[in-house]
Amino acid sequence: MRRASSGREVPALVFAFALLCAAAGLVWAETVRADDPAAAPGAALHARYLALQEQLRDNQFRRPLYLQSSEGQGEVTGEIYALINSPFESAGSALGMPGDWCEILLLHLNTKACRVTSANQGIVLSLWIGKNKQQPLADAFRVDFAYRVDARSEKYLQVGLSAAAGPMGTRDYRIGLEAIPAENGKTFIHLGYSYGYGSFGRLAMQTYLATIGRNKVGFTVVGAQPDGQSRHIGGLRGVVERNTMRYYVAIEAFLGAQSGSPQARFEKRIRDWYAAIELYPRQLHEVEQGEYLEMKRMENLRQQAGPA
Numbered sequence: 001m002r003r004a005s006s007g008r009e010v011p012a013l014v015f016a017f018a019l020l021c022a023a024a025g026l027v028w029a030e031t032v033r034a035d036d037p038a039a040a041p042g043a044a045l046h047a048r049y050l051a052l053q054e055q056l057r058d059n060q061f062r063r064p065l066y067l068q069s070s071e072g073q074g075e076v077t078g079e080i081y082a083l084i085n086s087p088f089e090s091a092g093s094a095l096g097m098p099g100d101w102c103e104i105l106l107l108h109l110n111t112k113a114c115r116v117t118s119a120n121q122g123i124v125l126s127l128w129i130g131k132n133k134q135q136p137l138a139d140a141f142r143v144d145f146a147y148r149v150d151a152r153s154e155k156y157l158q159v160g161l162s163a164a165a166g167p168m169g170t171r172d173y174r175i176g177l178e179a180i181p182a183e184n185g186k187t188f189i190h191l192g193y194s195y196g197y198g199s200f201g202r203l204a205m206q207t208y209l210a211t212i213g214r215n216k217v218g219f220t221v222v223g224a225q226p227d228g229q230s231r232h233i234g235g236l237r238g239v240v241e242r243n244t245m246r247y248y249v250a251i252e253a254f255l256g257a258q259s260g261s262p263q264a265r266f267e268k269r270i271r272d273w274y275a276a277i278e279l280y281p282r283q284l285h286e287v288e289q290g291e292y293l294e295m296k297r298m299e300n301l302r303q304q305a306g307p308a
Contacts, residue, residue, distance in 0.1 A: 042156035042180045049180070049188045052081055060219065062279070067219055067244060069237045075172075078240035079192040080248045086255040088181035091189075092157045094255060095177060098123050098147050101159075106303065107250040107273045107296070108243075109286055112140045113303055116147075123147040125161060132286050134295050137302075145175065156180055172196040177251075191248055193240075209235055217283060218242055232283070242283050249276035270296045 056064040064083035069076070084091060094100045102114035102125065109132040117124045125147045130140035145161040152158075161175035173195045182188040217232035218241030225231050233241065250273055257268035274292050277284045287295075 041151050041153055041158075042178070045156075045178050045180050045188065045190055048081060048190070049182065056081075056083060060221070065248070067241060069218065069220065069233070069240045069244070071235075071237050071240075074198070075194060075196045076236050076240050077192065077194040078237075078244040079190065080244050081188070081190050082248060082252075083182055084187045084189055084252060084255060086187050087185045088155070088179065088187045090258060091187040091255055092152070092179055094258070095179060095189075095251070096149055096152055096157050096159060098125055100254065101125060101147070101161075102303075103269070104250045104254045105247075106299065107253060107269060108246050109292065109295075112299055113137055115306070121146065132295075133291070134298055143173075145173070151178075170195055170197045189251070191244065191251070193244065209239075213239065216242070219245065219280070219283060238283075245280065245284065246277065249273055252276065266300055 052066050055066040059065060061067075066081045067079070069078040071077075098116045102116060105111050105127060106114055110129050111127055112130045112135065113128040115126045117126065123146075125145045127143045127145070128137050128140040129143055130137075143163060145163050148160050150158040150160050156178070157180075158178040159176060161173075163173040165171050173193075175193050177189060177191050179187050179189045216238055217234050218238035220233040220237065220241060221230045222233050223231040232238070253269045253272040253276065256272055257265040259265070260268070270293055274289050278289075
């Protein structure tokens, strides 16, 4: 990742980490080992699907979804397993195309622009990450991800993105998704992400979590409040869970808008994304609907013209 401009409107560490959290986006967790000849593509994901039947049926999300996160020594991870109401033929096709990933990622509040380029090293997905309001691209962070399709067949898809380094001492960004067909014309997906950080990155995180991020929470229930209400995870795991959910509903919104004119599909995506986010206001509400829709319409016009 690299900074396109030095302009700042909030304290440097707080702003940088807020953008870092948005850029972390989507990640990769363990799946079938590529060097295991006995493992059929998608076998581990199918086994996970069978094991998660109870959690997919009964959960706080009111949809077939299971979310988990963890924080280790200098690394944080987040994962979602979910059943999407889209056949694998169309879902696998869309989720295996870098241009469609740009459309998905652009639904996030903090993604300002996206560009796909090809080089000798392969396909690069460049994101511009900024604030949750309109802003010039010169004031956003540019993130260059190497994009690859690791596996593609009639019954399995595995896509990965990676970036070696990020701002404020962050590193080893790994992004990924895998998908298999499920019964009744649906698709089961595994969405995950991870990134590491050094001492400077840790300081940025601590500053963010002590200031503008101090009252924000994730989805994992870690206890009860004095009034009996659920107490949800905070800190860095809360950050991870919020962004994982934002990207999940972006995938869902994109796959749910596959017919009509390009403008009609775009309008349905942004409206569906916002409606899904607002199902979880405690964790995910940031801006009002009108602000979000206007911001995304302006960014879409800029996207069509091509990022600078």
